[in-house]
Amino acid sequence: MKRHLLSAADLTRDDAELVLTTAAELRSLADRPIKKLPALRGRTVVNLFFEDSTRTRISFEAAAKRLSADVINFAAKGSSLSKGESLKDTALTLEAMGADAVVIRHSASGAPHRLAHSGWVRSSVVNAGDGTHEHPTQALLDAFTLWRHLGESKPSGLEGRRVAIVGDVLHSRVARSNALLLQTLGVDVTLVGPPTLLPVGVESWGVDTSYDLDAVLPKVDAVMMLRVQRERMQGGFFPTPREYSRRYGLDGRRMATLQDHTIVMHPGPMVRGMEITADVADSDRSVIVEQVTNGVAVRMAVLYLLLGGSENPE
Amino acid sequence: MTSVTSPSFLLKNAAILGGEPTDIRIADGVIAQIGAGLTADGAEVIEADGLIALPGLVDLHTHLREPGREDAETVETGTRAAALGGFTAVHAMANTDPVADTAGVVEQVWRLGREAGYCDVFPIGAVTVGLKGERLAELGAMADSAARVRIFSDDGHCVSDPLLMRRALEYVKAFDGVIAQHAQDPRLTEGAQMNESELSGRLGLAGWPAVAEEAIIARDCLLTAHVGSRLHVCHVSTAGSVEIVRDAKRKGWNVTAEACPHHLLLTDELAATYNPIYKVNPPLRSAADVEALRAGLADGTIDIVATDHAPHPHEDKDCEWAAAAFGMLGLETALSIVQHAMVDTGLLDWEGVAERLSYAPARIGRVADHGRPIEVGAPANLALYDPAATRTIDAAESASLSRNTPYAGMELPGRIEATFLRGRPTVLDGKLYSLDGKVA
Numbered sequence: 217m218k219r220h221l222l223s224a225a226d227l228t229r230d231d232a233e234l235v236l237t238t239a240a241e242l243r244s245l246a247d248r249p250i251k252k253l254p255a256l257r258g259r260t261v262v263n264l265f266f267e268d269s270t271r272t273r274i275s276f277e278a279a280a281k282r283l284s285a286d287v288i289n290f291a292a293k294g295s296s297l298s299k300g301e302s303l304k305d306t307a308l309t310l311e312a313m314g315a316d317a318v319v320i321r322h323s324a325s326g327a328p329h330r331l332a333h334s335g336w337v338r339s340s341v342v343n344a345g346d347g348t349h350e351h352p353t354q355a356l357l358d359a360f361t362l363w364r365h366l367g368e369s370k371p372s373g374l375e376g377r378r379v380a381i382v383g384d385v386l387h388s389r390v391a392r393s394n395a396l397l398l399q400t401l402g403v404d405v406t407l408v409g410p411p412t413l414l415p416v417g418v419e420s421w422g423v424d425t426s427y428d429l430d431a432v433l434p435k436v437d438a439v440m441m442l443r444v445q446r447e448r449m450q451g452g453f454f455p456t457p458r459e460y461s462r463r464y465g466l467d468g469r470r471m472a473t474l475q476d477h478t479i480v481m482h483p484g485p486m487v488r489g490m491e492i493t494a495d496v497a498d499s500d501r502s503v504i505v506e507q508v509t510n511g512v513a514v515r516m517a518v519l520y521l522l523l524g525g526s527e528n529p530e
Numbered sequence: 531m532t533s534v535t536s537p538s539f540l541l542k543n544a545a546i547l548g549g550e551p552t553d554i555r556i557a558d559g560v561i562a563q564i565g566a567g568l569t570a571d572g573a574e575v576i577e578a579d580g581l582i583a584l585p586g587l588v589d590l591h592t593h594l595r596e597p598g599r600e601d602a603e604t605v606e607t608g609t610r611a612a613a614l615g616g617f618t619a620v621h622a623m624a625n626t627d628p629v630a631d632t633a634g635v636v637e638q639v640w641r642l643g644r645e646a647g648y649c650d651v652f653p654i655g656a657v658t659v660g661l662k663g664e665r666l667a668e669l670g671a672m673a674d675s676a677a678r679v680r681i682f683s684d685d686g687h688c689v690s691d692p693l694l695m696r697r698a699l700e701y702v703k704a705f706d707g708v709i710a711q712h713a714q715d716p717r718l719t720e721g722a723q724m725n726e727s728e729l730s731g732r733l734g735l736a737g738w739p740a741v742a743e744e745a746i747i748a749r750d751c752l753l754t755a756h757v758g759s760r761l762h763v764c765h766v767s768t769a770g771s772v773e774i775v776r777d778a779k780r781k782g783w784n785v786t787a788e789a790c791p792h793h794l795l796l797t798d799e800l801a802a803t804y805n806p807i808y809k810v811n812p813p814l815r816s817a818a819d820v821e822a823l824r825a826g827l828a829d830g831t832i833d834i835v836a837t838d839h840a841p842h843p844h845e846d847k848d849c850e851w852a853a854a855a856f857g858m859l860g861l862e863t864a865l866s867i868v869q870h871a872m873v874d875t876g877l878l879d880w881e882g883v884a885e886r887l888s889y890a891p892a893r894i895g896r897v898a899d900h901g902r903p904i905e906v907g908a909p910a911n912l913a914l915y916d917p918a919a920t921r922t923i924d925a926a927e928s929a930s931l932s933r934n935t936p937y938a939g940m941e942l943p944g945r946i947e948a949t950f951l952r953g954r955p956t957v958l959d960g961k962l963y964s965l966d967g968k969v970a
Contacts, residue, residue: 323852324851326735329803330804346734347852389734416737416739417727417730418731421732
């Protein structure tokens with residue numbers, strides 16, 4: 217593994233499979249009465265969140281604590297985008313505190329990249345979501361969830377499986393990271409959405425694209441619904457929320473066209489009634505809650521592998 | 531040499547526009563004599579073996595930042611950088627604070643240029659009050675002022691309202707003015723961060739599509755033809771724009787265009803570093819766009835190279851991409867980039883360089899005493915350039931107050947050895963000389 221996890225593209229197939237198998241081992245911890253391992257004792261993990269994201273922050277916090285790392289939560293109110301303290305000065309502060317890993321969430325695409333490559337900090341940097349760029353640990357937990365549900369014994373069993381990622385791909389860091397990681401794992405990915413919400417140049421991503429959700433649904437092993445943010449509804453990307461739901465929302469009627477084994481995923485938070493109806497979100501096919509559980513195991517694996525565990529002489 | 535006091539100079543064996551070496555005598559601010567084997571006759575002799583003599587360069591697009599952002603650049607520091615780049619005249623963009631939208635501000639900038647003495651400063655006036663794109667600034671007052679403004683631009687902003695653009699084009703006909711348009715449809719570029727491409731999609735940076743530039747250029751060419759005025763297109767960056775300008779010229783419309791050095795060399799792939807030193811507006815484009823710009827500059831579709839020298843303080847670049855300012859330094863590296871991209875590639879000879887960096891920009895700006903061929907009787911505005919030199923760009927060595935050069939660490943050809951402004955050296959032996967003849 218590289219020293220940082222900035223993009224799902226940083227992971228080779230071997231890296232990705234190692235994270236998933238490590239996560240599987242760590243996940244078994246969750247069933248034990250004592251959930252803690254001493255692996256990262258004495259190491260410091262900083263959660264640097266320039267954007268509110270309680271669920272991702274808590275997930276990383278739980279992951280680090282179960283590995284016995286010291287955790288500092290740094291909620292930076294206002295990035296340099298809003299003329300608060302600059303990313304650089306925040307980074308220098310963290311460096312002075314002796315962080316071994318910085319988990320960063322930021323509204324600006326590439327902020328984790330800047331943190332890792334500008335010489336401001338020496339620690340490992342984990343991208344916990346940057347702007348409309350990437351969210352690699354979300355992709356890892358999605359791949360992990362797919363692996364567990366599609367009944368394969370090894371992550372390599374995901375080869376040839378089909379996954380649809382549906383909705384606002386243009387603004388989705390989850391979609392970008394999943395498109396990269398799932399392809400690395402040999403999964404056939406189809407991005408589905410209105411043409412206005414598919415990025416320019418998507419045809420060169422190596423994935424299939426479709427504007428027709430109904431045509432795609434019967435063919436896939438999993439369907440991943442993306443959140444449609446409220447501000448997009450005003451942006452003229454589609455005429456009305458109702459029309460969006462009619463064409464790209466997953467409701468009971470559409471769910472009935474899925475194969476029996478097909479699962480429904482969502483990175484959360486959901487907008488019920490917009491991209492997904494309540495009956496689908498709460499159905500037996502939905503693995504949305506389990507994605508959250510798996511998130512902790514996958515983030516434990518990432519931190520463990522990046523920081524080399526407690527044996528590392530460094 | 532730490533000071534120069536001589537009123538006359540003899541440049542020995544200078545190759546005018548790369549031609550046969552000859553001697554040039556400068557006296558009383560003009561080119562007094564040209565010919566082989568001239569004797570010193572009391573003039574200070576400057577050995578110019580291997581050096582090319584070029585007319586003093588004229589930049590049509592410089593941000594000097596004063597008044598308002600003296601932390602980034604001042605008229606003095608910006609013109610020092612200009613002199614070191616071989617320029618004897620620069621046109622200062624209007625997006626200062628206060629905006630150069632009145633006779634008072636343009637006269638202030640003009641006067642600061644004269645006091646600094648490194649380079650003539652011709653202020654550009656804003657087209658609209660406060661660059662807001664709502665109503666015309668007092669263009670006539672700026673034209674009639676001591677600064678004699680002939681170029682008007684809201685650069686940084688596009689005059690996007692078609693009616694306002696039409697009126698501006700019409701109005702400046704009264705004093706032979708020209709509207710220099712920053713062609714960027716604002717609606718098509720809301721939040722735009724980099725060239726819209728497959729790469730912008732992958733990087734998650736909002737795209738700046740070529741059509742946002744091309745649509746405005748096409749519209750403005752049509753408006754210019756319709757009202758019979760003069761349009762200058764700033765920083766053309768796309769292959770499609772070159773095609774539109776080429777077509778307008780073929781129709782005989784009065785349209786000129788500029789390309790910036792960085793658009794002749796750098797491509798959008800650099801955005802993958804997320805290092806905002808490469809963030810500029812219009813953005814770096816594809817390799818195919820670079821090729822089209824070079825071809826357009828070679829065949830004259832693009833009339834001139836203009837630097838869009840845009841200084842920014844360190845903190846405005848040492849941050850995340852979206853938070854960073856647009857723009858890069860250009861004055862001290864422009865000629866080297868043109869040599870590298872155009873001359874060393876065989877696309878342009880030194881005559882062509884003189885046309886595109888001196889004669890044509892002076893014609894567009896209606897500047898009489900700059901951009902003149904090196905001939906007896908012409909004002910002694912010229913530069914001596916060593917095309918065989920190579921230098922590694924060091925941002926810390928820049929005369930600009932700012933350090934935002936995208937070329938740091940790059941090895942570029944060529945070096946300015948001397949620059950003369952009306953017969954007085956502003957640069958000699960690569961060093962700056964101030965008005966009093968001392969090393970600055």
